[in-house]
Amino acid sequence: DIVMTQSPDSLAVSLGERATINCKSSQSVLYSSNNKNYLAWYQQKPGQPPNLVINWASTRESGVPDRFSGSGSGTDFTLTISSLQAEDVAVYYCQQFYTTPVTFGGGTKVEIK
């Protein structure tokens, strides 16, 4: 199975400041035939289901604010919130869907400093 490791486990960022979450996969999730990274990011607020934010490592879902961006390739990925807003407080998960079983990172809790 591909192991997804997120860091940090939690971070506190001031409103308007940048938040950066890292995700590392135990093997590459880049499919060479189409040059796509099979990596997604989800936001989960308390009491709610996860919400897909980014897929294919860097494609923002419709309706997601452009302060959210995804980057990286192969085994190392980053989710960046360029200017943290109060409504961004949540736990964020990365997920690889390169192969089954699909696996998730352990989550990163983002709070306001």
Added chain:
Amino acid sequence: EVQLVESGGGLVKPGGSLRLSCAASGFTFNNAAMSWVRQAPGKGLEWVGRIKMNTDGGTVEYAAPVKGRFTISRDDSKNTLYLQMNSLKTEDTAVYFCATYSGYNKDWGQGTLVTVSS
């Protein structure tokens, strides 16, 4: 608007069984692969398994912790996804979400809580 509504959760004793349902609307269910994802209290997300659409073979894959005990099925005539859970263990206690599946999970239900306890 896509809607996924899970039901069937509750309290069950270890070794018992439970069947969850997920009623889908707002999209063409028989053209969608579907999956179940669970979340133990205060923990992260865990993929349970997925079922392809019947025109794609309808094949099912499971995560190792549930293989042989859980069965995913679908009834396209009822736009409903199922999760039959047998031989339940305390570690199966979780909120169970159904979700559309394209590798990633775009649309999610609100989840249903399954508690396995004596």
